[in-house]
Amino acid sequence: MLVYEMKLEGNKHQYEQLDQAIRTGRFIRNSIIRAWQDRIIKSRNDAYKYCKTLADNAEFPWAKQLNSQARQAHAERAWASIERFYRNCIAKIPGKKGYPKFKKYQVRASVEYKNTGWKLSDDRRYLTLTDGFKSGTFKLWGSRNLHYYQLSQIKRIRIIRRHDGYYAQFLIDHSLTENKLLTGKQIGLDVGLNHFYTDSEGNKVDNPRFLRQDERKIQKLQRRLSKKQKGSKNRIKAKNRLGRAHLKVSRRRNDWACKLAQRVIQSNDLVAIENLRVRNIVKNHCLAKSISDAAWYRFRTWLEYFGVLYGVPVIAVNPKYTSQDCSNCGARVVKTLSTRTHKCPHCGFVADRDENAAINILAEALRELATTLGHRESNASGENPLCLESETKPSKGTRTKRTRKSQQ
Numbered sequence: 001m002l003v004y005e006m007k008l009e010g011n012k013h014q015y016e017q018l019d020q021a022i023r024t025g026r027f028i029r030n031s032i033i034r035a036w037q038d039r040i041i042k043s044r045n046d047a048y049k050y051c052k053t054l055a056d057n058a059e060f061p062w063a064k065q066l067n068s069q070a071r072q073a074h075a076e077r078a079w080a081s082i083e084r085f086y087r088n089c090i091a092k093i094p095g096k097k098g099y100p101k102f103k104k105y106q107v108r109a110s111v112e113y114k115n116t117g118w119k120l121s122d123d124r125r126y127l128t129l130t131d132g133f134k135s136g137t138f139k140l141w142g143s144r145n146l147h148y149y150q151l152s153q154i155k156r157i158r159i160i161r162r163h164d165g166y167y168a169q170f171l172i173d174h175s176l177t178e179n180k181l182l183t184g185k186q187i188g189l190d191v192g193l194n195h196f197y198t199d200s201e202g203n204k205v206d207n208p209r210f211l212r213q214d215e216r217k218i219q220k221l222q223r224r225l226s227k228k229q230k231g232s233k234n235r236i237k238a239k240n241r242l243g244r245a246h247l248k249v250s251r252r253r254n255d256w257a258c259k260l261a262q263r264v265i266q267s268n269d270l271v272a273i274e275n276l277r278v279r280n281i282v283k284n285h286c287l288a289k290s291i292s293d294a295a296w297y298r299f300r301t302w303l304e305y306f307g308v309l310y311g312v313p314v315i316a317v318n319p320k321y322t323s324q325d326c327s328n329c330g331a332r333v334v335k336t337l338s339t340r341t342h343k344c345p346h347c348g349f350v351a352d353r354d355e356n357a358a359i360n361i362l363a364e365a366l367r368e369l370a371t372t373l374g375h376r377e378s379n380a381s382g383e384n385p386l387c388l389e390s391e392t393k394p395s396k397g398t399r400t401k402r403t404r405k406s407q408q
């Protein structure tokens with residue numbers, strides 16, 4: 001699925017109509033969550049049906065104005081959050097299970113259309129929304145060319161409100177694959193505090209300098225906002241300024257992460273990373289940390305995207321002990337965060353702390369790959385054609401006896 005985004009140009013009245021549509025999308029979503037809490041809805045199908053009930057209710061005349069498939073799209077959103085909650089409960093994940101919440105007003109919000117309720121002009125430069133809100137025709141601004149795709153390939157359209165205007169996202173059903181020559185290289189990446197990542201060959205990529213600058217700028221705007229009186233015009237202005245700054249920062253970060261990820265995927269045949277939980281990332285209150293975490297999250301998403309595109313497996317492994325264990329002999333060498341060098345007292349292996357971790361991550365990924373493929377290939381019968389004549393001892397060493405040379 002490809003996503004193309006273009007800015008919408010219209011007049012004030014049109015934008016107000018978009019606001020109404022966005023508000024209605026949120027209304028549908030929240031109504032469905034409420035109906036689920038009241039046990040009126042018990043399945044996805046019920047949720048679809050409930051859309052009709054809402055539209056037919058004279059108390060909510062606006063619900064009928066929204067395109068019927070758009071209503072369903074928002075029912076899907078609501079049901080997805082309910083399902084996620086159920087899944088988390090069944091999986092018994094520790095901590096909060098993500099009980100579905102009602103969405104409040106936010107500047108950044110969107111409304112989603114499926115196949116109907118919109119129309120592209122023949123030259124594909126204008127988008128007309130044709131549902132009951134009558135927002136009319138918008139000029140599309142963007143560098144992408146929609147001509148290349150059939151209309152039937154456009155599966156959904158999202159109208160997104162941001163701090164600096166309204167955008168249309170086109171979700172295009174198009175599977176790309178790119179040719180890539182084998183490079184004969186595999187790589188493990190370790191995220192660090194001091195560097196953005198360190199790879200298993202010891203190369204380091206620093207956090208981009210703009211992360212720091214952006215952080216300072218956001219702090220400044222945040223301080224200004226907090227000094228403004230609640231409910232005042234100046235506060236709204238300050239809030240808008242902060243919102244725009246955040247937007248700019250996230251665009252810059254996304255751009256950087258995208259390019260870096262593409263380079264990593266193009267120059268390797270396998271990429272191993274740590275499976276850091278998004279949950280932990282979002283919870284972080286320290287600004288500097290949260291900014292670099294967001295960058296890492298973006299980077300990882302792009303890695304996975306390009307991985308599929310170029311046919312490079314991206315494997316996320318459990319980060320437990322990756323920085324503690326010796327990548328040469330497998331012994332656990334406990335160190336504090338301030339210990340920057342890994343020195344193994346057992347085998348004498350010395351390496352940079354993060355590099356050692358990156359090697360462990362790569363080794364773990366290969367191990368996981370080997371076992372999952374192995375399980376798929378061999379059946380569970382007792383017969384083992386690979387049984388060796390002499391007994392092999394599953395000693396501790398065999399697990400990690402991969403020397404650095406054999407990994408490459």
Ligand SMILES: [Zn+2]
Pocket residue numbers: 326327328329330331344345346347348349
């Ligand atoms: Zn060792």
